[in-house]
Amino acid sequence: EFFALVDGVRQARFTSTAQHGGQLCVAYPPLRQTYVDNILAIARQQPLTRMFSLAQNDGGQHCECDLCRAWDPAGGGAEAGDVESAFLTDRMLRFQNDIARRVREQIPDAEFTATAYHATGRAPLEQTVDPSIHVLGYYNYLPYRFHLAEKRQELEQAMSGWSRATGNFYFSTFYFAYGNYSLPWSSVDTQRWAIQLMVDNDLRGFNGYYGGGDSRAPMPQMGPDVWLLSQLVWDPGQS
Numbered sequence: 001e002f003f004a005l006v007d008g009v010r011q012a013r014f015t016s017t018a019q020h021g022g023q024l025c026v027a028y029p030p031l032r033q034t035y036v037d038n039i040l041a042i043a044r045q046q047p048l049t050r051m052f053s054l055a056q057n058d059g060g061q062h063c064e065c066d067l068c069r070a071w072d073p074a075g076g077g078a079e080a081g082d083v084e085s086a087f088l089t090d091r092m093l094r095f096q097n098d099i100a101r102r103v104r105e106q107i108p109d110a111e112f113t114a115t116a117y118h119a120t121g122r123a124p125l126e127q128t129v130d131p132s133i134h135v136l137g138y139y140n141y142l143p144y145r146f147h148l149a150e151k152r153q154e155l156e157q158a159m160s161g162w163s164r165a166t167g168n169f170y171f172s173t174f175y176f177a178y179g180n181y182s183l184p185w186s187s188v189d190t191q192r193w194a195i196q197l198m199v200d201n202d203l204r205g206f207n208g209y210y211g212g213g214d215s216r217a218p219m220p221q222m223g224p225d226v227w228l229l230s231q232l233v234w235d236p237g238q239s
């Protein structure tokens with residue numbers, strides 16, 4: 001019962017298929033208490049650790065049980081095998097906020113990470129974001145489509161929504177380093193658009209930028225483009 005119910009079967013393992021799996025039944029009360037107990041156990045074993053992950057597993061196969069569906073805003077909900085059209089941000093945030101609140105009752109300075117990714121890429125409709133949660137926005141399925149107007153609009157809406165929802169939002173991606181993924185990104189037009197998008201949001205919540213496996217310039221496979229962009233994001237007034 002701790003794991004996602006998909007097509008009537010509990011997905012109690014992580015797989016290496018395209019959709020991965022091993023998601024949790026986040027609305028199930030015993031699961032949430034176990035999650036809290038595990039974090040507190042880690043904290044006892046590692047007294048200096050104060051940052052804990054609340055991120056879901058990669059890919060889809062999120063829970064379709066009645067408990068979890070009841071947490072979704074109208075029009076949302078898990079759709080088996082269709083991670084891009086599902087909207088689960090509010091469901092996951094309700095879970096993450098609950099865990100954060102319970103842990104901070106025992107560890108007041110604890111902080112957490114969550115991911116805006118696939119079915120949680122869009123900003124929440126109803127839930128707020130606990131100030132102790134840092135949201136990492138991984139938009140890896142968008143970079144190679146940035147030349148399409150509708151895909152740019154998706155990212156613009158996601159960034160503006162998250163920047164309004166929290167001051168702890170990080171724009172991240174790592175697919176730019178691979179073959180065709182980096183081609184649109186290397187265009188002057190795309191870089192100008194991305195920089196302007198972050199400036200238009202006053203950089204509120206955009207506390208960092210990650211573009212590959214190495215933060216030094218030049219990055220492997222990519223040359224200096226993303227490194228230069230990251231410097232402009234930090235200080236748009238630079239030449």
